[in-house]
Amino acid sequence: xxxRRRIVLGGLAFLVTMIAALYLAAWLRAVPIETPGFFAPRxxxxxxxxxxxxxxxxxxxxxxxxAFVRAADAGADVLDADMHMTADGALVLIHDxxxxxxxxxxxxxxxxxxxxxxxxDFGYNVSSNDGQHHPFRGQGIGIVTAEELFxxxxxxxxxxxxxxxIEIKQTTPEAATAFCELxxxxxxxxxxxxxxxxQPNMDVFRDACPEVATSATENEVRTYYLLHRVGxxxxxxxSYESFQVPEYSGDFLILSPxxxxxxxxxxxxxVPWTINDExxxxxxxxxxxxxxxxxxxxxxxxxVAAD
Numbered sequence: 001x002x003x004r005r006r007i008v009l010g011g012l013a014f015l016v017t018m019i020a021a022l023y024l025a026a027w028l029r030a031v032p033i034e035t036p037g038f039f040a041p042r043x044x045x046x047x048x049x050x051x052x053x054x055x056x057x058x059x060x061x062x063x064x065x066x067a068f069v070r071a072a073d074a075g076a077d078v079l080d081a082d083m084h085m086t087a088d089g090a091l092v093l094i095h096d097x098x099x100x101x102x103x104x105x106x107x108x109x110x111x112x113x114x115x116x117x118x119x120x121d122f123g124y125n126v127s128s129n130d131g132q133h134h135p136f137r138g139q140g141i142g143i144v145t146a147e148e149l150f151x152x153x154x155x156x157x158x159x160x161x162x163x164x165x166i167e168i169k170q171t172t173p174e175a176a177t178a179f180c181e182l183x184x185x186x187x188x189x190x191x192x193x194x195x196x197x198x199q200p201n202m203d204v205f206r207d208a209c210p211e212v213a214t215s216a217t218e219n220e221v222r223t224y225y226l227l228h229r230v231g232x233x234x235x236x237x238x239s240y241e242s243f244q245v246p247e248y249s250g251d252f253l254i255l256s257p258x259x260x261x262x263x264x265x266x267x268x269x270x271v272p273w274t275i276n277d278e279x280x281x282x283x284x285x286x287x288x289x290x291x292x293x294x295x296x297x298x299x300x301x302x303x304v305a306a307d
Contacts, residue, residue, distance in 0.1 A: 036213035036241040037190025039269045039290065044160040045077055046304045048284070049291030051165055052076040053274050054095060058295030061123045062102055063093040064141050068149065072158045076297040078193070079153060080165040083146055085175040090114040091146040091182065094122075097169070101125065110170060117143040146179065150186045161191060165244075165271075165293070168196040173204045180209035195244050206239060215271075216240040225254060228262050242269035244293065247280070260287050278303065 055067025056076075068079050081093040086109060099105045099117070104124035109117070122143060123136030146166065153162045168176055183192050195215035196202045202217050216224065221243055227233045243263055247255045255272055263270050272284050273293035281300050284292050285307060294300045 034267070038163060038193045038213040039241065040190070042077075042160065046075070046301065048289050048304070049077040049271070050075070050297050050300050050304065051078040051080045051271060051273075051291050051293035052297040053080045053293045053295050054082065055079060056295060056297045058276060059298070061126045061136050061141055062095055063144060064122050065144050065148075065152065066123070066136070066139075066141055068144070068153065071297045072153060072162055074298045075301050076162075077160075078163045078165045078291065079149065080167075080293055081144075081146075081149065082167045082169050083175070083179065084109040084170045085172060085178065086114050086117065087111055088113045088115075089174070089178065091175065091179055092117060093144045093146060093149060095169070110172075114143075114145070146182055150182070150188060154186060154188070163191045163193065164188070165193045165195065168194065168198070168201045168205065171198040171201055173200070176201050176204040177208050180205060180212070183209060183212055193242065213241040214239075215242045215244040216268075221245055221254075224263075225252075225259065228259055233262050233266070238266065238268060240268070242271055242290070244271045244273055247272055247275070247284075255284075255287060255289070257287060260289060264288070275300075 052067070052071030054062040055064060056071045057067070060067035060070050063081050071079060082095040083091055084094055084097070086092055092109065092114065094102065094109055096102060097110070098108050099112070099120055102125060103120040103122045105120040120143065121137065121141060123139050123141035124134065126136045127134050149164065166179070168179065179194070183189060189211045193213045193215060194205055196205070197218050199217050199219055202214060206214060216238070220240060224233055224236055224243070227235060245254050247253070255270070260270050269290035271291040271293055272289055274295055275281050275284050275292050276295050278299060281292060281294065281303055285303060292300055
């Protein structure tokens, strides 16, 4: 055997050994995480859990008390909301960085005080027919704080302990730490699921509140997905408890049966967003996901009840 051939064969043997070692390590480390309190089954739970996206943006003004009450009355399990911090440190529920789209005012949330936000109409721009009719305008629909959300829906008045899915929008450590303090003050460590697209937000929050369930960030989802595609997802020791992901990212199918199965084996909850079409909702139910985030919680509730 020539020297060159021995070198090539030796290199191939080393490569095969390394690949086998990686897969063995992935298999040995693929230990399911402990089920976080947020996803621990409750007697009144729907299957899958019904997340009312922004309270149910498809039927009521986004992130408002009108939307949250409607979703809770309908039977949603989780009130989903987006959170920013005001100029004077209040944690308010609003999707955008500015109030321009969702109110009759203008300006960045971070530059406005809570008192200034209280003067705005957050039902002003909601239209049911392309701007011809504004059924929520002038109804006194205002901004909601995270504290008000917790207070309004925390006592079991709706026949169950509602849970909250909060996305920290603003990239600031103050917002993350202040939210941790609020959760602890209410004793809602097992009732809140925190998410953020910004890794710095999530890093700060997890350091401050390790006992509260979080969703994987965009970077963390990407890493898990790529390793899942080659069967090495077991190499990851997750610092998160769930995936809140779209069905597709560009041309890539994220929510394949294999992805859901691998996440389930890891005891990681899968919650697709934002799923609205009836056919798509049925497909998510059939996939066996843990929850579905939708703008139309009543539509999903009807399908779950009929399943």
